[in-house]
Amino acid sequence: MIESLKLPKDSMLGASIITVTGNTDVFVENYKGILEYSNELILLQGKKCKIELKGKRLNIAYYTNEDMKICGCIDSVRFL
Amino acid sequence: MLQVIRYWKGYLSIRVWGFSAERFINLCGNRNIMLWNIKNHGDYYTMCISLKSFYELKSITRKTGTRVVITGRYGLPFLSLRMKKRKIFVAGLVGSLLFWIWMAGFIWNIEIQGNYYVTGDVFADFLSESGIEPGMKKNKVDIEALEKAIRNEYNIITWTSARIEGTRLIIQVRENDLIGNEPEDPEERNADEGYDLVADKDGTVMGIITRSGVPRVSEGMEVKKGDVLVEGCIPIYNEDTTIKNYEYCRADADVVLRCRYEMTGELNEKYEKKVYTGRETRRSYLLVQGIKLQLPEWGEGFSESDVLNETEQLSVFGGYKLPVYYGKMCRREYVRENRIYTKEQVKEKFETKVQKFIQSLEEKGVQIIEKDVTINKTRGIWRLKVDFTADEKTGILQKITQEPLENGQEE
Numbered sequence: 001m002i003e004s005l006k007l008p009k010d011s012m013l014g015a016s017i018i019t020v021t022g023n024t025d026v027f028v029e030n031y032k033g034i035l036e037y038s039n040e041l042i043l044l045q046g047k048k049c050k051i052e053l054k055g056k057r058l059n060i061a062y063y064t065n066e067d068m069k070i071c072g073c074i075d076s077v078r079f080l
Numbered sequence: 081m082l083q084v085i086r087y088w089k090g091y092l093s094i095r096v097w098g099f100s101a102e103r104f105i106n107l108c109g110n111r112n113i114m115l116w117n118i119k120n121h122g123d124y125y126t127m128c129i130s131l132k133s134f135y136e137l138k139s140i141t142r143k144t145g146t147r148v149v150i151t152g153r154y155g156l157p158f159l160s161l162r163m164k165k166r167k168i169f170v171a172g173l174v175g176s177l178l179f180w181i182w183m184a185g186f187i188w189n190i191e192i193q194g195n196y197y198v199t200g201d202v203f204a205d206f207l208s209e210s211g212i213e214p215g216m217k218k219n220k221v222d223i224e225a226l227e228k229a230i231r232n233e234y235n236i237i238t239w240t241s242a243r244i245e246g247t248r249l250i251i252q253v254r255e256n257d258l259i260g261n262e263p264e265d266p267e268e269r270n271a272d273e274g275y276d277l278v279a280d281k282d283g284t285v286m287g288i289i290t291r292s293g294v295p296r297v298s299e300g301m302e303v304k305k306g307d308v309l310v311e312g313c314i315p316i317y318n319e320d321t322t323i324k325n326y327e328y329c330r331a332d333a334d335v336v337l338r339c340r341y342e343m344t345g346e347l348n349e350k351y352e353k354k355v356y357t358g359r360e361t362r363r364s365y366l367l368v369q370g371i372k373l374q375l376p377e378w379g380e381g382f383s384e385s386d387v388l389n390e391t392e393q394l395s396v397f398g399g400y401k402l403p404v405y406y407g408k409m410c411r412r413e414y415v416r417e418n419r420i421y422t423k424e425q426v427k428e429k430f431e432t433k434v435q436k437f438i439q440s441l442e443e444k445g446v447q448i449i450e451k452d453v454t455i456n457k458t459r460g461i462w463r464l465k466v467d468f469t470a471d472e473k474t475g476i477l478q479k480i481t482q483e484p485l486e487n488g489q490e491e
Contacts, residue, residue, distance in 0.1 A: 065109045
């Protein structure tokens with residue numbers, strides 16, 4: 001239905017958008033909040049599922065209601 | 081750009097700790113409070129927050145049970161707070177600003193452009209006489225009156241333009257280039273009198289084109305200085321070829337005269353040459369109101385030396401000139417050595433001299449046809465002799481003072 005109407009999936013299905021630049025920068029859009037934050041792990045609550053980012057020296061460069069940017073050495077991105 | 085806005089509005093770095101710091105971040109997000117540089121330090125977090133948003137944190141901290149302390153204040157709002165403690169510094173800053181503005185209200189430099197006959201010194205004297213001097217107030221300068229005064233003072237100046245640029249007064253003038261070509265004043269020219277065209281030097285006439293007047297010479301004729309080339313009175317004949325009367329006019333003709341120029345030069349074979357030893361001292365100085373401020377010279381002086389001064393006027397922002405000059409003085413030691421010119425050197429020296437002479441002739445409209453150069457040496461002195469054969473236009477106007485001779489009729 002959504003595909004046939006060519007509507008954006010993120011707003012319709014509530015899917016998160018994750019843009020990974022190399023293994024150093026991650027942009028995340030469409031999320032509800034942070035569940036956990038430490039230097040090695042960031043756990044985000046998406047609209048449908050959780051997003052788990054693992055890495056080293058993880059920092060949140062900025063955080064707003066719409067989007068956030070995470071810097072550090074990213075090892076993995078997982079959907080739980 | 082974002083950083084500039086942040087700095088402008090002011091921001092804080094804070095430390096957050098307590099039961100649920102993640103919830104604190106989430107709540108900030110929900111209330112559209114932007115956080116940046118969030119770092120986890122184990123049992124506490126540090127982050128940055130804008131000054132305005134900081135005041136909204138109270139309810140969040142109460143809700144989440146976290147504690148917040150400020151660790152750093154950045155930005156303009158805090159700068160002004162800090163400045164309150166440095167009153168003298170601020171006063172100095174404001175004072176210097178006011179000083180600059182006040183100083184910018186004066187003329188510090190007068191520049192004259194386009195003057196050739198009227199030299200800069202003469203101009204400067206005239207300006208100071210009429211009250212225009214460096215250091216005067218800008219609004220005291222009456223541009224219109226100044227332009228008029230310049231034109232009235234010097235007839236040779238046909239056009240003037242003065243303008244103030246920064247703290248400089250720039251005067252541009254245009255001089256009458258034709259000054260040398262029109263020796264007589266217009267009144268005389270309009271008078272109903274005749275003028276002859278006379279030769280101003282000896283030579284052979286190579287060509288003559290008469291526009292008005294009666295030609296007295298023809299091609300190939302030798303003339304002496306002062307000979308009449310074209311007569312300014314035209315005889316009007318009766319039917320029986322007797323002269324009725326004379327009509328006077330201004331003789332006008334192009335007369336090309338072949339004449340000779342001679343040029344001589346001498347050069348002593350021996351000369352003294354300054355040979356720089358390479359030793360030099362450099363010192364800087366400051367020039368204020370004609371007083372030179374300089375450290376005294378120390379060490380052994382040079383027995384013979386050249387002094388080279390480079391002075392520059394202190395200026396700020398390009399146009400604003402200040403009455404302070406600074407410069408460098410360079411003293412270079414030399415020793416005198418006796419030398420003898422070689423033949424090639426002599427030739428070269430004479431050659432440049434001849435070229436200069438030729439150039440000066442060509443500027444006068446003289447065309448060189450032939451040149452004969454002889455260089456010889458007698459008793460240690462080189463002598464140069466150059467004979468030029470040249471074509472040039474001749475003829476100067478001379479008022480007719482006497483009636484033409486009657487014998488002209490019979491011819």
